[in-house]
Every structure is written in structure tokens, then in C-alpha cells.
Amino acid sequence: MKRLFAVTLILVMCLSLVACGAENEIIGTWRGEVSVLGDTSDMGQHYTYMIFNTDGTITQKMYADGAEYDSFEGVYTLTDGEVKITIADTEMTYSVELSGDKMILGYNGMTQTFERVTE
Secondary structure (H helix, E strand, C coil): CHHHHHHHHHHHHHHHHHHHHHHHCCCEEEEEECCECCECCCHHHEEEEEEECCCCEEEEEEEECCEEEEEEEEEEEEECCEEEEEECCEEEEEEEEEECCEEEEEECCEEEEEEECCC
16 A cells, blocks of 8 residues: 555656646747748848746747837746736737747747747
């Protein structure tokens, strides 16, 4: 009985670590380029940063022509391949695919690709 309890406890601890590890993959700063009606000819000047913090908060910074023009603060949760972001009482749920330093967010049939910023 003690062995069964010990094995069960070990499995629960391992699953907890796996779950935490999956959530930690999104933590950090991500940069995504913005296209206007599919035009990506001059996209180096239009981009957004999404900063996912360990405490469940998020900051989104928007840039146009290389200058920041807007910034938003909110909270996020990540579960089962989805990230739920709430900013200013507006909640949106995105599908999320992570592959190394690349993140793809999907919403309403559209996707945006982000790359992890490492400085």
C-alpha cells in the first residue's frame, strides 16, 4: 500500500512538472510582424511585441514606422493549446502552436507568427 501511494505521488509530481513546463514555454518576449491586407513588402517597420510574464500578466506593444504607438496591459492563461488573453475587460482566446523560438497564434481563421526575442 505504501508503494502504491509512493508511485501515485511520484506520478502526480511528474505530471505537475510537465504541466508547468508546458506553460513556461510561452513566457518571454515575442515579436510579430504585421501585414496590411496581406502586403508584407515593408514589414520591418510594422510589428508588435507580446511579453508574457511568469505571474500571468501580459504587455503588448505596437510599433509603426519603427516607433511605439500603443501599449496594452492584461492577463493571460495557457491551457490545452489555447491562450486566453484579457485586456481592458475584453477576453480573446487564441490557438497557440509553439515550436522552438516560433509561436503561431490563431484567431477567427487568421494566424500571426511570432519569434522569441533573445537579448
